[in-house]
Amino acid sequence: MNAKDPAALLSRDQAVRADPAAQLALTLAKELWLLRDRQIVLEAMLTEKGITSSELIDAWQPTAAVKERLARERKRFLEEVQSALSPAPEPTR
């Protein structure tokens, strides 16, 4: 960015724009919405088929196997988030 670039006059604004954590947060928000949208669609389709899935999901308690799977998936997801926020590893010398 050179001195003639008008963006250089917005140094605080540009610092926020360059913050990867801020952009990641919004990308995750978008991904979260895609899943919520899909879940709403799925529940609506099941309701059309006579299955009240929303109430069934609310009442259902995960079995040990499902708990283990959820924990595994949650760990993987959090590792991806952490990775996205970490600096690139040093190249091997």
Next chain:
Amino acid sequence: MDYSLKQTGRAAMEFAGDFGGIGARVRAQVGAEMAARGLTEKTLAADLDERLAQVDRTLGDSTAYAAFAMLTEWSGRNHGRIAQSAFDELRPDLQPKLESLQQQGPATIERRLRGPLPHYFNHWIHRTTGGWDGHDYQGFVHGELIHREYVARNYPGDIFAQRREILSVLPRKDYRRIFEIGTSSAHYTLQLAATFPQAEIWGCDLSLRMLEQAQRVANERGLAWKLYQLAGEDTGFDAACVDLVTSYIVMHEVPADITRAQMREAFRILRPGGDLLFTDVTRYAALDRAGEFWAEYTAINGGEPFWREAARLDLKQAAEDAGFVNVRSEGFRGAKYPWFVYGHKPA
């Protein structure tokens, strides 16, 4: 052009579209903070560069200012990418239909570029991922997905009606041949064709991907448009061959010198008695200091490298310099947006 987005693409486009609503609310908060911190018409710096730095300095610790930057940056980076992904999800169903629409119908594309693509074409205008030719179906991505599903939801008024209504400025209904500069995905071209059904429509653009979409739009309706890949400032057409030269929201996408050159070229190719109508963004001279700040801020961060020089160009003078008479440069129907310049070539 009938299509239905699949779930992921639909949800992502809706998310991106609704993002604009959040941005508008946060922008209002920033405006209120500017006033609360003493940034008013009287205290904002007269010089635009100084004003940009002044606002940035004064609001440097403002949460709303940071949030607005964060939100608009995300939209700028991602809207094109999201639309391309939405298309790619549809591609197996849609591509055969698009190919068929392009190949079957009366509209033609002729490549008549005289020399390499101009330097100003290389910018990613609007931060559109890859630029105007950045996807093999960028015309559809831009024209249908971005314009209809994203832009139309976030800009004031009916952006399609605006393109039709501006044509009421023109004094004639009997144009035999109309030449449009910057046809893009043909939203304005459609309004030209509807308003002047007897006219032969010529359109040009530098982007082949955009012209391909314009061709599909025309073919779908049986319209025999002649589309050219060429620069509007250097058409290579014979002198005195068209009756109206027009563009909509194109001037701020090119350097001011190119707009002047387009006006000179328009004068050359117009028949005596012909008209010029270029419509674009609000002139900076018509804005107050806060309004000019916001326009410039949006341009800097929205992929608009030529906006400032375009918005400062004296359109009346430029049109008169090109030879036009009865020139009008004003906001449409007394508003500040859209802004048009009209000129007449003496008979």
